[in-house]
Structures are given as structure tokens and as C-alpha cells.
Amino acid sequence: MPTSPSSSAQAAREQVAQRLRDLRADAGITGTELAVRCGWTHPKTSRIENARTPPTPDDVRRWCRACGAEDQAADIIAQSRDAESLYVEWRRKVRAGLKRLQNSYVELYQSTELFRIYSPTLVPGLLQTEGYARALLSTNTRLLDIPDDAEDAAAARLERSQIIHQPGHRFVMLIEEGVLRYQLGDEDAMAAQLGYLLTAGALPAVSLGIIPSATRGRVLWPQELFHIYDDTLVSVELLAARVQVTQPSEIALYLKAFEQLRSMAVYGAEARALILKAIEALH
Structure with a gap:
């Protein structure tokens, strides 16, 4: 989906990205390590963390599992869906x-x-x-x-x-x-x-x-x-x-x-x- 011209939609996406970034930082792993654990490339980690690409529900689940925070996955998935609904x-x-x-x-x-x-x-x-x-x-x-x-x-x-x-x-x-x-x-x-x-x-x-x-x-x-x-x-x-x-x-x-x-x-x-x-x- 293209980047929204509305800062409301983009701000909501950035909040999701910030939560995922914080999870990785709290787990003490680098972006490269997270990419290996999730089974994707490092650039994808960077795109998600910088709110350039919205994560899919599966992306969020893998990310949370890699950071030992599986209990947060459902909440972040819901937040991401709300962010994407701002831009239809x-x-x-x-x-x-x-x-x-x-x-x-x-x-x-x-x-x-x-x-x-x-x-x-x-x-x-x-x-x-x-x-x-x-x-x-x-x-x-x-x-x-x-x-x-x-x-x-x-x-x-x-x-x-x-x-x-x-x-x-x-x-x-x-x-x-x-x-x-x-x-x-x-x-x-x-x-x-x-x-x-x-x-x-x-x-x-x-x-x-x-x-x-x-x-x-x-x-x-x-x-x-x-x-x-x-x-x-x-x-x-x-x-x-x-x-x-x-x-x-x-x-x-x-x-x-x-x-x-x-x-x-x-x-x-x-x-x-x-x-x-x-x-x-x-x-």
C-alpha cells in the first residue's frame, strides 16, 4: 500500500513501527539478528521499523516470537489494522x-x-x-x-x-x-x-x-x-x-x-x- 498523504494515517503506522522497534531493543538483538530469526532479509526489518512497509499479521507474530514477546502480538496486530484503516x-x-x-x-x-x-x-x-x-x-x-x-x-x-x-x-x-x-x-x-x-x-x-x-x-x-x-x-x-x-x-x-x-x-x-x-x- 502506498504511503498515506495523511499524517494521521502515517502517525498511526509509525506508532506500530515504534512498538516493534522497542520490542527488538528490549530483547537486545540487532536488526540483522531479528531478520535471521524471522526468516527474512535485513532490509525488510528496516522497512517495517521505519514505517515504510506495514507489517502483515504473520510478520508481527514472527517479530514478537523472535523477541520473546508473543503475548503482545495480538494487540500490535489490532493496532496495525487500525492504522491501515485510516487510508482506504x-x-x-x-x-x-x-x-x-x-x-x-x-x-x-x-x-x-x-x-x-x-x-x-x-x-x-x-x-x-x-x-x-x-x-x-x-x-x-x-x-x-x-x-x-x-x-x-x-x-x-x-x-x-x-x-x-x-x-x-x-x-x-x-x-x-x-x-x-x-x-x-x-x-x-x-x-x-x-x-x-x-x-x-x-x-x-x-x-x-x-x-x-x-x-x-x-x-x-x-x-x-x-x-x-x-x-x-x-x-x-x-x-x-x-x-x-x-x-x-x-x-x-x-x-x-x-x-x-x-x-x-x-x-x-x-x-x-x-x-x-x-x-x-x-x-
């Missing part, structure tokens, strides 16, 4: 199709009271129309080389999005103005999507802010697409993976960035004017 490869997640991926978010959505979403390139999933979602998801299936279930996945995404009409949830969404110009699907699908933004932005539970392209002296440059669920989890969407940020200090950084981005956005009549301008540009 899209390809592995979507093997069973995109519909199942859409449904996998339902429980998290229902338990979240305040959603903060920043998207520099796409209409947020909770505000997508069926045509827009279908075009986006179909593109994703081709990129990931998986079966195209975009139609079912789009329907599942729309069903999940009904949460914006349910009481007990609030949604603060930010997009860059460029999102209004990146056409997904045909002209009619894009026009319908932009029209829905006019409607959705007026919903009582939804705050939709748009950061104008002409913003001068930006206080923060465009960031990666991220969702903040209450104050407990940040989900960052990358091309190849989703990174989950759980460390409080890093969540605080995303919250700070979100507020800085929010300070540059326009709302209400000004936001609607930008959407109408984008609709006009389609024709």
Missing part, C-alpha cells in the same frame, strides 16, 4: 460496485448533526442531481476499471441525499466558482444541476457558499475536497483513496482552513447571481 484505497472499496459505496455512508450521515463540506472541483454529493451524479460516477467506473453500475449508484446517492430534508442535521457547503463551469454530462444535465443549486441553496438547513474566481488576495489557496463530520472526523477524497483524519490537532487544522475558505465565499443573492451566470454560459 478506492479500488479495493469499490470492487463490489459504486452503489454499495454510496450505501456505506448512510450510518455516518444519520449520526452527524453538522456537515461541513468543501469542494474545489465538483458539486457536493448531497446536492447532486441524478444526471450529474450518473455522469460523474460513470466516469469513475471507467477510471477505476470496475463494472459500470453508475445508474444504480446515482439512485443510491440521491436516496442518501434526502438527509438534507430531515430534521436534526445542518449543512455548510463551500464550492469554488469553477465547480459551476466544469460540465459533467450533457448540457441539459448540467443545466438541471445548476438549477437545483438555486433551489437547494435556499433550504433552511443548507448554507451554500461560493468562492468567486475573481477573489483578490485569497487568505487560503484552493484545497483538496474534504468533509468534516461534526468535530470528530475529516474525510479527504483523493484520486486513489479516501483518507480519514481522526487526530484532534489535525481536525482543528481542517476546521481552521474551512473557516478561512468560508470567509471568502459569497452567499444568498450574490451566490445565485454566479449560478445564473453559469447557466447563461451553457447556451
